[in-house]
Amino acid sequence: MTESDNQSHAFDHKRFLASTSSSAGVYQMYDDGGKALYVGKAKNLKKRLASYFRSSGLAPKTQALVRRIASIQVTLTATETEALILEQNLIKAQKPPYNILLRDDKSYPYVYLSTDQKFPRLSLHRGAKRGKGRYFGPFPNVGSVKESLSLLQKTFKVRQCEDSVFKNRSRPCLQYQINRCTGPCVDLINEQAYQRDVRYTELFLEGKSQELQSELATAMEAASVDLNFEIAADLRDQISALQRIQAQRVVEGEQGDMDVFALAQSADNYCIHLLFIRSGRVLGSKSYFPQDKLGENKEEVLEAFLAQFYLGSKTRDIPLQIVIPLALNGANVLSDALRQARNAKVDIRHNVRGQRLKWLALADESARQNLLSRTSSRAKVQQKYEALQGILGLAETPSRMECFDISHSAGEKTVASCVVFDESGSNPSDYRRFNIKDITAGDDYAAMQQALQRRYKRLQEGEGKLPDILIVDGGKGQFNIARTVLEDLGVMDVYLLGIAKGTTRKAGFETLILDDGSRELTLDSTSIALHLLQEIRDEAHRFAITGHRAARDKARTTSALESVPGVGAKRRKDLLKHFGGIQGVKNAAVDDLKKVAGISHNLAEQIVAYLKSE
Template sequence: MSAAAPAFEPGPVLASLPNLPGVYRMLGEAGEVLYVGKARNLKKRVSSYFQKSDQSPRIRLMVQQIRDIQITATRSESEALLLENNLIKGLNPKYNILFRDDKSYPWLLLTGHDYPRLAYFRGTPDKRDRAFGPFPNAYAVRESLHILQKVFRLRTCEDSVFANRSRPCLLHQIKRCSAPCVGLASAAGYARDVEHATLFLTGKDDELMADLMAKMEAAAAELRFEQAALYRDQVQALARVREKQFVESRGSRDADVVGLALKAGRACVYLMMVRAGRNLGGKAFFPSNAEEAEPGQVLEAFLSQHYAGRAAPALVVTGTEVDGMAECLSEEAGYKVQVADNPIGERRNWLRMAEHNAELALIAREGRRADQEQRLAALNEALGETDIQRIECFDVSHTMGEATVVSCVVYDQGGMRAAEYRRFNIDTPTPGDDYYAMREALGRRYARLAEGEGKLPDLLLIDGGRGQLNVALDVLGELGIDRVALLGVAKGEERKPGLEQLILPDEKEPLRLPADHPALHLIQEVRDEAHRFAITGHRAKRAKKRTASSLEEISGIGPKRRQRLLQTFGGLRGVQSAGIEELAQVEGISRELAEKLYRALH
């Protein structure tokens, strides 16, 4: 037997720690990182782990496993916040509460053109543009876009379309755009609508309503009744928008409201975004490694990770005190950030709403988890297995052999794992050869996994019949993989859901499960996701191929003319929908060539 590792003596390490901000790493017996944390004062923070007697069971267990401590001093706590976040997401320590949120948030953009455009946007905006948000999800942005189009009739079209319109588009016909592209809106009138939209987006509703009311009354007094009716419609539309606001504040301050729900060792943080006094909705986050964590620990982990590299609004509302977080967020943002942990009045109502949504999200997630566990247990029973947890499914998609794509989707830990999906572009010697495509994709996927570079599935689903399943058997046999269960999913009579035939390698007769069987529902869910992922990839590949080839095949349309056409009309679809007169207006396209091009595309 090997000798037990010596107990860790913290004294010498603690004595050498500086009174500086920085990041500390707790290491285990094998040198693995157990925990990563930040501190305003490294000496005080790290020493507290060995001096406090009221630690949670989770922290006490971690302290017992510590064999070394490493630190990185930083110039500020804000710098430590960024470093801590990078280390946590890169190392995934066992005892850190981890929130995974790598997506940027969407914004609503008002461009800096002469006739500004409203747009959905992610990323870093141009300095000439104005960005409003962030919004918790794409739906919230599009809902705001819809309101602004309806009330202020600002354009949303791409610049290439705007610069080449010869007649108003459908949005003008349904009164969602004032058609500045064809001169139906004056520069002064459009600028006024942009100013009104900006007032609305910055929460200055009262000022906007007063301005519109005054202009409506002035137009009516001057007998300009059509203009007065337009202002009246805007006032009524804005009033309806106000009525729909679930949370409304007369102040224009931005705030993030962080609600927390803890239940049976599971946690949910609900982030509700209030911008310019309006509730834009929220988003639920479910951390890992949060078992036995205290509310303050979960909130500290969320705030540290969520705002690392991202400026917080001027007000963050929480229900639990998080020591030192206000100073840290203020330093990161470059302005004062208030963290209200004991809110009153309106802010308390916001917090209650966020906490209620966190509870509902946690209940819904637990319900889905229980449902998935039931489905997985039913699948193991139906197939005579005991340990199926991870499922991979393959599907082939093409159009008459064109642009063949094979998808691989992954189901694991009770849900689909989109980050692990893969697509394989296949060039088949014979168009439409699904067997060749399946063999190629499976070989490329599992050759690396067979060498230990990834995680093998417990069950391999093949969307197809006996032939495709035999291909999978051959590929796995050639690679020496014999510990993966296989199942073919053949579409039933008339391709109706619920009539699928499940083909097992060693069974002559297919297995047919009742339409309401939980195992069949799980198989359908994974199979349908593989089909969706395959067909979207196939359509994108086909469209790209056709965009290039259809214009290349027309004599007289060289690279420069092709580029001008695509830029002018915003892509092949725009070129196809253009008339002969519009095509002839493009530089380098004569009337004769425009007619030839039109005939070729139609």
């Protein structure tokens, strides 16, 4: 059931509240342009919505929201838990500016073990868990997964190579030579011995270190009795490695999986620090800095964060225990929603003792330190922004800047980069790259034009946020291209700034191109405004050249045969082996290709036709 009020800019809240239900549900606030401002839930919709329109006691941020309301839509739900789940779905879909929004919506990485294979593989996995096998984690970042994979590779030697590589090896690879793999690809280890190593790996990832060490010790003694001293030495080394790891990571008596949250506050700034605890081990941690859009208190900020963190992502891992630093009014509702999402009871605790209290204290100290560091860094960023405002004579301090750069190698694989800086400094989640096509090789002006057109056409269509300042790395030519693109697209209220290398082409001697291109300015090398522009310019250059090198290297290392229909890994290998390389295949006639096993007359014709077209 949906109730709505489509009043124009002057919202008649009294008439709206008179017809609003007192049931549980979700409300959506819109501005006069029909864009969502805020999504909220309530046990009693009428009472909650009336609180926005009281005559006094509202925070300034809430007053700013209320002034922009043109209409409110209400959706009734059977329970408050249903309202919470619907609220998070709407926030994820609409991304209202006054809600707390998580920028990091990527799923966390896992260690994946493909147990359905004769010789299982260990690998890093992110995303939906569709593969047949076991997933261990989550880990806070890719770096911690790679660290664990490296440790397991050295200790238990379970393969980590791609299946396509594994199936086509004729001799052991470098990993075997440096004693980090047992060579299952060429049958240098039997299935039974390999499965033993897989079992050891599983025990380690499950956190069963004591059981694992006991098994290894028994196996070492048996090997010694049988005079297999080389095997016994390997097992001894594995036990030593495990003992070192256990001393660093494992907490005796704690075997549960849980997430531990702490929250630190300074004025309107918040830091929420998360510890990932799996099988009694701290797998890692991560800090989040949610923006308080409505002047809420600690409890409201943490509750909104937790709801979006767990319910706003379908791939998020929900542990059986969640430890938080303070009591939440909606803890029972959140716990019920998490139970439905996980299909098991989820315990949310704030009064903890023992090791959980120690973890909470560790998370609390990390949150305080990270918030202090961030607020100090943001103060410095704000100082630079204000200096740039003064230099350019802007009415307001810029809150968002974008910078473009072009990278290529003699015209090959041209890539344009767009980096974004906001109030906190660089914002990598908003960075974009553009693969430039259909231009004359090496034409930087055409490349810049194409990138700007693609970027700002999307922004004009409402797919993002326009910057206050657009920076182009280049001289007047690049500047004029950017100005023409903005004029053609009707982009207004964006300050265009060019940054060109001076005559010496050294840092500190850059020339700024301002206004319509008629004014140039050279800043003192000690200017913090210049340092800011250099930082943005260098970041755009780094991001562009990284993308270009990746595209170039991929093109140079990819065989032309990989795109030929009907030519798989085995046939590709046989063709390259028979003709001595791709050039030999390209020069071969249909009859020559037919001499290779598995290549029919029709397939040979397809290969010739495809390679000629390439």
